[in-house]
Amino acid sequence: MGIKKTLVDRKEKDLCELSTKTNSRSRKNRRRQKKRVQKLFEACKDVFASGGTDYIPPQADVDRLRAILDKMTPADVGLTPEMQYFRTSAADQLPIITYLRLYECNKFSIGIFCLPPSGVIPLHNHPGMTVFSKLLFGSMHIKSYDWATDAPANPTAAANPAQGQSPGVKLAKIKVDADFTAPCNTSILYPADCNMHCFKAVTACAFLDVLGPPYSDRDGRHCTYYFDYPFSSFSADGVSVPEGEREGYSWLQEREKVDDLIVVRATYQGPKIVDK
Template structure:
């Protein structure tokens, strides 16, 4: 039984049109990816041009950066959940967290943290920095704190006797304690507001960080990690919180060592940023 030539021609034409449509969509996606990363870089360059330690961008600039980040997707930076960064490699060791640096200068940095399931970035601060964090995919638990106002630090022993010689504890108020699932809005930390946070991956996830300015030991912007303890762990004369609100407060203590965190750098392979 023969096949009509017209049917063969029609099928061939359909396949060609489908191939052209696929190629066209792929080109559009590549252009969008390059456009989004470059757009983010250009915005950061403008927003943090005159910035430094303790600089807070004007609200219009905050809104501009947040709007760009809110629209960013994993595809815009060349990531998929199937990549090796998001696998647990050894069950008896802390999950390895991968950091991809897109750009860093003395004014700002743009980078991506890739977390396997159960990966944790412990509680840490951002001294004198404004921080934008965008969850690109997956789910994570985030907890953030502000220092409680007008409460000094107390050089008291902590529940763990092994830490009794460590620096004192200081009272902090919980600002956010919730699970986030992409897509979701960008989170923002300010130099004097909601400046400490920690992350735990509920599923494999990736988040993009913009720091303005970035960490710098030379300029006094050193990353400090903390233990956090329930408010009820300590009884300090003259320190109280409103009745029924003790769960909204914790005592934080600086950590001298962070042996449960493994972060490795990897080459960013997404759309390149043109810096000139």
């Protein structure tokens, strides 16, 4: 009886210690998650304090934000792949994309896009903005462009020359065209370099966006969407692109309507940001 009681007491003590350690780790994880989100906010507040349209942070500040974002995980913002945001239903004609706003002011914004499988954010620009994008989980295809220099703005359609000039079509160089799977490094777009991109979810995925400054119609930072066409779609007259490199270019045309995108807003439920 004495032996059994000793074993029971030891087992209860071990379970108590295990519970204490587990609770301690859980509290530390919650503090770490909150700390990372707050750290990102405070860094953005410093980096973009004097920014505005066309502002590019010094390289040291770019490296500072990149280092913070590179370490961000889904748990840091309260996300898991099992959430409703990442599911599709038979009734959905288009995959519905969810946007979670963490913070926004006239200097910068922090938000998360949640994409179900096959969800697409069409090709769009970021006028006068520096953009940091961090894939938190899942896989997605990213294609980004920069405008080609000294290219005709209104080329002739090669498929149907009778159509004549094609207004609003400009040549752009493909900078990135690849699949990415988390964990991976943060991608960065600058006001005059690689400023247009599109995303397609290979699997359910989420990415965190930092925009400095954010979109603002009043300040001339309006989001424009584009169609993209292969280089061979239009005449190459007046274009100084070697024949062997032409697959690395596309023609972009502004879109008046975006019918293939549904974005809904939802309330961010992760660690809160404290604006001190």
